[in-house]
Amino acid sequence: MTEERDVVVIGSGPAGLTAAIYSARARLAPMVLEGEPSSTSDQPGGQLMLTTEIENYPGFVDGILGPELMARFRDQAARFGADLVTTRATRVDLSKEPFEVWTTAGGADQPAVSAQSIIVATGAQALMLGVPGEDRLLGHGVSTCATCDGFFFRDKPVAVVGGGDSALEEALFLTRFASQVTVVHRRKELRASKIMQDRAFASDRIVFEWDAVVDEVLGDSSVRGLAVHDVSSGETRILDVAGVFVAIGHRPNTALFDGQLAMADNGYIRTFEGSRSSVPGVFVCGDVQDSVYRQAVTAAGSGCMAAIDVERWLESRGR
Amino acid sequence: MSQSIPALSDATFDEHVTAADVPVLVDFWAEWCGPCKMIAPVLEEIAAEQDGKIQIAKLNIDENLDVTRRFEVMSIPTLLLFKDGELQARIVGARGKAQLLQEIAAYL
Numbered sequence: 524m525t526e527e528r529d530v531v532v533i534g535s536g537p538a539g540l541t542a543a544i545y546s547a548r549a550r551l552a553p554m555v556l557e558g559e560p561s562s563t564s565d566q567p568g569g570q571l572m573l574t575t576e577i578e579n580y581p582g583f584v585d586g587i588l589g590p591e592l593m594a595r596f597r598d599q600a601a602r603f604g605a606d607l608v609t610t611r612a613t614r615v616d617l618s619k620e621p622f623e624v625w626t627t628a629g630g631a632d633q634p635a636v637s638a639q640s641i642i643v644a645t646g647a648q649a650l651m652l653g654v655p656g657e658d659r660l661l662g663h664g665v666s667t668c669a670t671c672d673g674f675f676f677r678d679k680p681v682a683v684v685g686g687g688d689s690a691l692e693e694a695l696f697l698t699r700f701a702s703q704v705t706v707v708h709r710r711k712e713l714r715a716s717k718i719m720q721d722r723a724f725a726s727d728r729i730v731f732e733w734d735a736v737v738d739e740v741l742g743d744s745s746v747r748g749l750a751v752h753d754v755s756s757g758e759t760r761i762l763d764v765a766g767v768f769v770a771i772g773h774r775p776n777t778a779l780f781d782g783q784l785a786m787a788d789n790g791y792i793r794t795f796e797g798s799r800s801s802v803p804g805v806f807v808c809g810d811v812q813d814s815v816y817r818q819a820v821t822a823a824g825s826g827c828m829a830a831i832d833v834e835r836w837l838e839s840r841g842r
Numbered sequence: 843m844s845q846s847i848p849a850l851s852d853a854t855f856d857e858h859v860t861a862a863d864v865p866v867l868v869d870f871w872a873e874w875c876g877p878c879k880m881i882a883p884v885l886e887e888i889a890a891e892q893d894g895k896i897q898i899a900k901l902n903i904d905e906n907l908d909v910t911r912r913f914e915v916m917s918i919p920t921l922l923l924f925k926d927g928e929l930q931a932r933i934v935g936a937r938g939k940a941q942l943l944q945e946i947a948a949y950l
């Protein structure tokens with residue numbers, strides 16, 4: 524049976540859950556399709572579920588763990604009556620009103636829910652390297668989650684690929700276990716914030732492999748090394764590591780909306796006048812539409828915008 | 843996790859997976875692993891619904907390094923499926939219920 528809702532939120536990171544809190548308090552009884560368990564950032568709670576300490580979310584003077592912060596967001600949404608459903612949206616039809624959404628729980632035969640309005644908060648997911656050996660050795664030394672897997676690399680050398688805040692956060696976390704952490708970055712300078720750079724440079728367990736591009740993850744049954752080449756000299760080197768952690772950035776989760784919502788040239792969903800998408804009644808917030816800031820607090824802020832925009836849009840249509 | 847899912851240890855693991863007359867799916871997990879927490883309710887549902895067809899058990903990797911090393915678990919959650927004590931399948935990383943059921947269907 525297809526349920527009917529005024530508001531369906533797709534996604535449950537900071538953006539989706541803030542939209543849920545606001546729209547629940549506006550008595551719109553939102554249904555939140557929060558996703559399904561996974562070991563990538565494509566999971567209930569989003570990217571913060573794979574992080575450790577969050578030190579820049581205002582209000583938490585001493586920091587808070589990412590999963591703990593998201594549990595609080597979720598509890599707050601539930602407290603005001605948001606209907607949180609642990610399933611993944613598999614298909615949407617935005618061509619007619621009400622809109623229709625299919626889910627893994629509801630199956631492919633009929634839409635699980637029809638919605639007067641939709642808030643898209645599907646976020647972004649981690650990019651993989653796409654080099655030989657990576658897929659084959661995933662779970663055998665190649666990891667997408669330092670907080671899950673760092674434990675297995677006690678007293679072993681590991682590499683972190685990437686140069687942003689996520690990469691340095693993982694590198695610093697891994698110094699708790701690993702004998703040495705090599706940060707492999709394709710440029711001569713990092714993209715990460717100054718405070719993270721200062722901490723990484725101060726650690727005697729972190730070394731840097733500059734101007735280095737990964738060619739292959741080596742190993743038969745588990746990782747034995749990482750083949751890289753120098754972008755300027757072309758020289759090839761083998762890094763002797765037992766673990767490879769990939770943190771080279773994210774891409775927006777837009778596949779559900781291909782051909783239905785206008786996208787920017789860089790692949791993010793386009794917004795107009797606040798959180799409006801190219802389809803009236805469909806609003807967009809969080810990292811799926813933000814290629815610039817990509818912070819928990821900006822995602823939460825945009826989720827609030829989407830909820831207010833939805834409320835006004837429904838009002839204007841007499842609902 | 844509820845009490846319905848038995849916790850195995852280095853000492854009890856072998857006997858448990860060998861003695862069972864149905865396949866045993868063992869969840870290698872730890873307290874500090876976010877995706878492990880999310881998969882726990884999925885496993886409880888499967889344990890309840892597939893009662894008699896499959897047994898679910900869990901093993902805390904922090905406390906049971908021998909078994910964890912023996913099966914070369916290097917990422918959690920990892921689910922190992924045993925039939926008559928023999929390792930049949932390895933599932934690395936959290937999954938939704940439907941996908942997990944699909945992956946173990948061939949062994950039930």
